[in-house]
Amino acid sequence: GMIKVRGDQCWRDLTCMDYHYETQPVPSPNSYFMHHSPAVVHKLEVLSNHFAELLAPALVLVPLRMARIIGGIVQIVFMTGIVISGNLSFLNHLTMLPTICCFDDRFLSFLFSKATKDKIALLQLQASSIKRPVGFYIRKVMDISLFALLTYLSIPVVQNLCSRRQVMNTSFDPLRIVNTYGAFGSITRERTEVVMQGTTAHDPYDSSAQWLEYEFKCKPGNVTRRPCYISPYHYRLDWLMWFAAFQNYQHNPWLVHLVAKMLNNDAFISELLEHNPFLDKDPPRFIRLQHYKYEFSNMGGVDATKGRWWRRRLIGEYMPPVRKEQLEGILNSFGWNRKV
8 A cells, every 4th residue: 555655646536446457467358347437436546555555454453353343354254356357367365364253253253053053152162161281371472472572663654654755665575474575556547458460471561561460378469359367367478468568678588589480370379368470381481579659448339339348559569570599699698499
């Protein structure tokens, strides 16, 4: 929550959700419809995010049963909403698991039969009549001591969070108890995509050259293809293509390796794609990468009535047409000099 509030103005002026559904890594069909919600709904979504990530977590730590239960329910509802709104792999599912600790046996009793609950009640009654051993009190002292130690070590963390010159992670890294993590600290305002195309033409710059597009498993490509549902599954290649669109291919040499593989119709890489237009045919002579801007089509608009989920506009060339022989030097320099 703090990463978001400090990371991007749109989290403070409540406009981030105007862009998020359209620009997230792998949108789902629900993303399309949620993107077209009224502006006031998007503002309420941001406020709900701030409540769930900034305020509700404190309820989990409050030594009151009902506060913990409410805190746990808020987190599960919040994470479920994120799962419904997009494809963020298993991230939100994993986040829900620790929340189960917020619910005690009484709250979860509806999951068990009456016979099981009667047996547990009898065991608890028998245990309460037994004199507690010394180890019980030693454990209590250890628990309180550990809590006090963590509270003391958390002082610089809280000071860092409240500081105007906050340095993320430096306060808690020495504790070695949590990982560096922060999702969507900033929100991109436009969606760009890298589209891979191949041709068998001898001259890639000939206006008559026919360029055929490769289709990935889930990332936007064909504007008429419906966004997919994959969560909690994760298509890592599609995810990486989203990041690659923010940079150029020089910053993503793995893209060159991918192109080299596809210039040879590599069977393994073809399995990672939804559609290889050259599969079971002669491989392409040239492959190029094009850079497009993508936007959701307007609900009820001309594009939507024609079955188009997206509108796209060519920004420019991402990587010029290349053939296998041109890539040998790059493959050798990275140790990718096996047969491609």
